[in-house]
Amino acid sequence: MSSAASQTPRDEIIEGLNAILGEGRVRVDEDSLQTFGRDWTKAWQPAPLAIALPKSVDEVQAVVKLANQLNFAIVPSGGRTGLSGGAVAANGEVVVAFDLMNQIRDFDPIDRTAVCGAGVITEQLQHFAEEQGLFYPVDFASAGSSQIGGNIATNAGGIKVLRWGMTRDWVAGLTVVTGSGEVLELNRGLLKNNAGYDLRQLFIGAEGTLGLIVEATMQFTRPPKDLTALVLGVENFDGIMNLFNRFQSQMDLTAFEFFSEKALQKVVAHSGLPRPFEEPCPYYALLEFERLNDEVEAQAMTLFEDCVEEGWVLDGVMSHSLEQLKNLWRLREDISETISQWTPYKNDISTVISKVPGFLSDVESLVNASYPDFEIIWFGHIGDGNLHLNILKPDSLDKETFFAQCGEVSKGVFDIVQRYGGSVSAEHGVGLLKKDYLGYSRSAQEVALMKQVKQVFDPNGVMNPGKIFD
Ligand SMILES: O=C(O)CC[C@@H](O)C(=O)O
Ligand SMILES: [Zn+2]
Numbered sequence: 478m479s480s481a482a483s484q485t486p487r488d489e490i491i492e493g494l495n496a497i498l499g500e501g502r503v504r505v506d507e508d509s510l511q512t513f514g515r516d517w518t519k520a521w522q523p524a525p526l527a528i529a530l531p532k533s534v535d536e537v538q539a540v541v542k543l544a545n546q547l548n549f550a551i552v553p554s555g556g557r558t559g560l561s562g563g564a565v566a567a568n569g570e571v572v573v574a575f576d577l578m579n580q581i582r583d584f585d586p587i588d589r590t591a592v593c594g595a596g597v598i599t600e601q602l603q604h605f606a607e608e609q610g611l612f613y614p615v616d617f618a619s620a621g622s623s624q625i626g627g628n629i630a631t632n633a634g635g636i637k638v639l640r641w642g643m644t645r646d647w648v649a650g651l652t653v654v655t656g657s658g659e660v661l662e663l664n665r666g667l668l669k670n671n672a673g674y675d676l677r678q679l680f681i682g683a684e685g686t687l688g689l690i691v692e693a694t695m696q697f698t699r700p701p702k703d704l705t706a707l708v709l710g711v712e713n714f715d716g717i718m719n720l721f722n723r724f725q726s727q728m729d730l731t732a733f734e735f736f737s738e739k740a741l742q743k744v745v746a747h748s749g750l751p752r753p754f755e756e757p758c759p760y761y762a763l764l765e766f767e768r769l770n771d772e773v774e775a776q777a778m779t780l781f782e783d784c785v786e787e788g789w790v791l792d793g794v795m796s797h798s799l800e801q802l803k804n805l806w807r808l809r810e811d812i813s814e815t816i817s818q819w820t821p822y823k824n825d826i827s828t829v830i831s832k833v834p835g836f837l838s839d840v841e842s843l844v845n846a847s848y849p850d851f852e853i854i855w856f857g858h859i860g861d862g863n864l865h866l867n868i869l870k871p872d873s874l875d876k877e878t879f880f881a882q883c884g885e886v887s888k889g890v891f892d893i894v895q896r897y898g899g900s901v902s903a904e905h906g907v908g909l910l911k912k913d914y915l916g917y918s919r920s921a922q923e924v925a926l927m928k929q930v931k932q933v934f935d936p937n938g939v940m941n942p943g944k945i946f947d
Contacts, residue, residue: 482569483549487526490549490571494529497539502577504528513574514552514566516559517619517817518910520880525552525566532577534652534660534691540573541689542658544939551939553685555627556598558619560813560823561908563631563684563944570942573689575626581605589697590649590666595626595690602695611697614641618810626690632682634904636810639860640731641698643904644681650694651677656687656935666694679930684906685941687934701731703768706805707777709784709793710758711735714841716789717762717859718834723789724764724780725860728773732765733860740812740854747815750807753794762859763809812856819869820876821854822883823910826894827863827903836897837864840890844868847886863903866890891917907945915946 483490494503504513505527514523526549531537544551552566554574566572578594581602585591589611593602599613599620606613615628617635627633628644629651641647650666663677664670680687711717717735724730738757745752753761768774777795784790796802828836844853848868857864870879891901895917902911902918915924924946934940 482526483547485547485549490543490547491527493543493547494527494540494571497536497543498529498531502530502532504530513554513557513572516557516562516564516908518560518562518565518908519820520876521562521565521567521909523565523567524569525572526569528554528572528574530574530577534654537573537578537689537691538654538658538660540571541654541656541939544571545656545658545937548937549939550942551685551689552941553626553630553689555595555624555630556619556622557627558623559627559631559908560825560905561902561910563906563908563941564627565909568943575624575691578626578691579624584609588649588666590694591697592650592692592694593625594692595624595629597625599623599625599628606697607700609697610700612700613647613695613697614701615644615647618813625693625695629681629690629693630683630685631906632904634858634861634863636732636734636806636858638858638863638904639733640729645678647696648677648681648693649696651680651690652692653680653688653690656931656937656940660691661688664694679934682906684908684944686931686945688940701767704731704765704802705768705774705777706732706796706802707762707764707766707781707793708753708805708808709762709764709781710754710756710791711760711762711789712791713759714837715834717760719787719789720762720784721859723784723787724777727780728766728776730764730766730860732763732858734763734809734857735859736761736763736809736812736856737854739852740816740856741808743815743854744808744811748807748811750804750811753805753808754792756792758791760855761808763805809856812854813865813867816854816867816869819852820879821867821869822880822887823905824866824868824887824890825863825903825905826866826890826899826901827861828894828897828899830860830862832897832899833859833862833864836893836899839893839896840864840866843889843893844886847889858904861903862899887914894918909944912944912946 575596579596
């Protein structure tokens with residue numbers, strides 16, 4: 478099936494959904510269609526046919542079977558905080574939203590796992606782990622609204638990947654409904670399971686194109702001790718990399734992020750938060766570590782002083798309370814939401830860490846020359862080799878012209894990404910936004926194989942059609 482709307486009459490589809498879910502959990506009012514039909518990209522006009530709110534795996538399975546029978550497309554929907562249009566329904570699809578499947582059950586203190594419905598909110602899972610004296614480490618600014626199902630479908634990363642990895646690393650088991658309506662229980666929480674292919678991994682990051690994630694067994698770990706942040710002002714990108722190497726070689730960091738003075742100015746103006754220190758610096762690095770004892774803190778101070786002496790660091794501040802830690806983090810975490818008012822054109826690019834300096838300077842020269850009149854906001858997860866490059870839309874330009882101009886420059890950016898063996902989507906997925914550029918990071922053979930995999934799990938093409946590839 479193509480991404481075009483179903484030929485089955487609308488009423489027949491809605492009647493079928495009502496028969497499974499009851500009228501209260503099938504929404505067709507304009508408000509719901511607009512809300513559930515979009516994610517944070519806001520570039521596409523939502524136009525779903527209906528919103529389905531199942532409460533159980535059986536109901537999800539029945540909806541998927543109905544989709545195959547009546548030939549309509551399904552768009553899975555979590556917290557809709559995605560940035561690549563993966564959860565956009567702009568083509569008469571049925572949105573399956575997991576908000577009502579938000580229970581956490583079967584916590585096991587020995588395995589350190591619990592089973593979550595797809596609609597469990599990230600923060601809910603973090604709090605649940607805390608209540609058990611444990612820790613769920615995947616974290617990002619949208620943790621208050623993103624849902625576990627969506628996190629898994631996009632293999633969400635965030636601000637602690639350097640130490641704790643991406644969502645994939647915390648999924649011990651998955652229950653999915655495939656595109657053809659089969660329920661599969663994948664891996665069942667096992668730590669060791671080499672009995673054939675690990676199909677669980679295929680569904681993680683597949684953006685709902687193979688099937689729907691309905692439940693997940695999530696892994697927890699021990700909580701970190703006394704997290705402490707340093708924000709350091711830096712003259713240039715080389716300084717950031719030098720200081721990363723120096724700290725990383727001598728300490729276990731839990732995060733190493735960066736942002737530019739421009740990004741900081743916008744956040745400070747928007748939030749009223751204090752600047753980290755008075756002197757403005759072109760760039761800032763945010764480092765975090767566990768303050769296991771006084772020696773660790775003293776070591777961080779010594780490294781900081783070394784970096785000042787080397788001329789890499791201009792100024793710095795260290796958190797000494799939870800509140801200071803949170804405020805320093807907000808300087809970095811609030812960037813994305815703060816700049817959303819300028820309708821930014823987003824890039825989420827990566828390369829291996831050793832190549833970051835050359836990669837950064839090549840991308841920077843290109844965008845500075847290509848966008849002389851646009852504001853450019855740099856930030857990202859430098860410790861993961863993942864950079865976020867946001868171009869802000871000037872008020873004088875309409876959205877279409879702006880995005881078209883940026884799209885042209887993107888080809889140059891992605892040429893550089895390709896030269897460095899990098900990724901056109903480090904952590905935000907492909908969705909609708911990046912599918913034209915997939916070929917810069919994936920070979921034709923890989924894409925052909927991905928399409929064959931989709932065919933196996935979703936033979937009628939009902940699952941999130943038109944996302945990742947056509
Ligand atoms: O808005 C962006 O470009 C990045 C969002 C998110 O991945 C972040 O790192 O803050
Ligand atoms: Zn990010």
